[in-house]
Amino acid sequence: MTALLEVEGVVGGYGAADEILKGISVALAPRRMAAIVGPNGAGKSTLLKAIAGILKTKSGQIRLAGETLTGLPPRGIAARGVAFVPQEANIFGSLTVRENLEMGGYLEPASKVRTRVEALFARFPMLAEKRRRAARTLSGGQRQILAMAMALMVEPKLLLLDEPSAGLSPKAAEFLFDSIAAIHAEGTAILMVEQNALEALAIAEEGIVLVDGRVARTGEAKALAADPEVRRLFLGGH
Numbered sequence: 001m002t003a004l005l006e007v008e009g010v011v012g013g014y015g016a017a018d019e020i021l022k023g024i025s026v027a028l029a030p031r032r033m034a035a036i037v038g039p040n041g042a043g044k045s046t047l048l049k050a051i052a053g054i055l056k057t058k059s060g061q062i063r064l065a066g067e068t069l070t071g072l073p074p075r076g077i078a079a080r081g082v083a084f085v086p087q088e089a090n091i092f093g094s095l096t097v098r099e100n101l102e103m104g105g106y107l108e109p110a111s112k113v114r115t116r117v118e119a120l121f122a123r124f125p126m127l128a129e130k131r132r133r134a135a136r137t138l139s140g141g142q143r144q145i146l147a148m149a150m151a152l153m154v155e156p157k158l159l160l161l162d163e164p165s166a167g168l169s170p171k172a173a174e175f176l177f178d179s180i181a182a183i184h185a186e187g188t189a190i191l192m193v194e195q196n197a198l199e200a201l202a203i204a205e206e207g208i209v210l211v212d213g214r215v216a217r218t219g220e221a222k223a224l225a226a227d228p229e230v231r232r233l234f235l236g237g238h
């Protein structure tokens with residue numbers, strides 16, 4: 001089967017540090033979920049930015065369902081079905097919950113925006129309850145759900161999540177991971193970067209270990225989570 005996402009030999013970075021990613025190759029089949037784990041500064045966020053088109057790559061190829069994404073502007077990549085939830089500043093604090101969702105759907109026709117907002121309120125009743133509140137009044141966990149719901153406005157084929165559980169209480173993180181697992185179960189492919197590596201590998205099918213701008217390991221998520229070397233080196237396990 002054709003991969004949904006193909007990243008081939010991608011090199012890229014920022015300004016003079018243009019080789020943060022030192023030749024990354026990863027692939028994801030349609031409807032699959034992979035967790036990207038690895039130490040701080042490994043280039044995990046940089047890789048997601050490259051796929052979303054926010055970061056211009058120096059060399060390599062990125063394709064979605066066989067079509068080249070490399071060189072397209074971020075909105076062109078979004079229009080092809082890739083939604084990105086960044087690590088930080090992923091909601092508009094001064095806008096209401098409903099307005100945030102509408103912003104998530106700004107590329108969509110108005111009738112679709114209305115339908116999607118209602119569908120997402122049905123899926124996340126807690127957002128429906130707070131629809132007229134400014135997003136800054138939400139808890140950390142609710143903000144991350146809102147950020148993800150904004151991305152889901154366009155019914156993406158591929159959802160890129162950068163550390164969705166960062167800074168959340170264990171309970172809020174558990175609700176978030178359950179929500180991510182449910183979105184995946186409905187058929188959305190997900191590439192998720194997580195500091196919370198064991199939890200991420202528990203809900204993903206595949207794992208990608210990134211170290212210093214390179215893919216150090218890939219494999220079945222459960223096998224990686226159980227691998228003593230992976231646990232010792234990257235997960236702080238025993």
Ligand SMILES: Nc1ncnc2c1ncn2[C@@H]1O[C@H](COP(=O)(O)OP(=O)(O)OP(=O)(O)O)[C@@H](O)[C@H]1O
Nearest residue numbers: 014017020038039040041042043044045046047087
């Ligand atoms: N905007 C930027 N300009 C210059 N260098 C950057 C920029 N963003 C990140 N870097 C550098 O690129 C490298 C990889 O950063 P990146 O944010 O991708 O790591 P990460 O794996 O996501 O780490 P973390 O787990 O801390 O989020 C780091 O050395 C970082 O300092």
Ligand SMILES: [Mg+2]
Nearest residue numbers: 044045046087
């Ligand atoms: Mg990061």
